[in-house]
Amino acid sequence: MNKLEERIHRGGDTTYVVNFWATWCAPCIKELPEFEKLNKVYKRNLKVILVSLDFKSELEQSVLPFVRRKKLKSEVWLLDEDDQQKLIDRIDAGWSGALPATLFIKGSKRHFFERSFTLPELVKEYKKIQ
């Protein structure tokens, strides 16, 4: 989690779209291609980070094979944080913890959503945070 925050702070002008997902979450998997497209289209000013909330024990068994099979181009992280209270508070205090969820970050601006997205909806939120 600290590393993720550092990663985002280094970004300067970049807009970060951080999507929280898991291999077992059907609506998450459904919307992943939309995030991949967003990452491709706006690659100059935007960075998609896919943060998996799969159990750590599932990394080798589920997460890595999934990332390879789907040929995900965006950065993929697996959070090494068992205490979900802390995790949720640091991501967004309004989050119930349900997946999928997405956080848009640009500089000091943070827009958080506990919902699914389509590409046009992602583009709309990306433009809104500029």
Place this chain on the structure above:
Amino acid sequence: MFILSLLMSLNILSTAQDLRISIGGTAPAFSLMNVNGKKVGFSDYPNAKGFIIVFTCNTCPYSKAYEKRIIDLNNKFSPLQFPLIAINPNDPVGSPGDSFQKMKEHAAAAHFTFPYLYDKDQSVTTIYGAKNTPHVYIVSKKGDTYTVEYIGAIDNDTPNKDPAKVNFAEDAVLALLQDKKPAINFTRAIGCRIVWKKK
């Protein structure tokens, strides 16, 4: 620094809002079909001191990870007149593995010692504001008054490996059994979003 302070102010706002909505308020009564074909509600437990209501389901990996802990909670607190009631909130069209028939099969296979109720029209889930599975609501009973005392997670350690984990639900019930308010009455946890009926 600015981000941090912004985050903290958001934190205070949103927590306060959540608290205003539910904790300390009345727990709405319900009567839902159990897997044994009989309806179950608060009034079926005249001697209860309170209830542990868990919105959970057959299919969610988090529900599965917590299943033994859910059974243990009932086994521990049901004899102390603080029984557990599980409610499946999911729409079987969107989540076929959570149909009433599958619930019956699962309750039998997993040896549930508590009612496993089917919220067919999702009205109880809506009233309680459950967001994901598993989602716990602890209710105290004083006479005819049912009060929401705790909303959130079972504990803070889903993989169940941390010896220093905090058992939120258990601690809340233990406090209530001693006529005290839970020290922690609101937590959040990762879970599977409830599958709502398509409108």
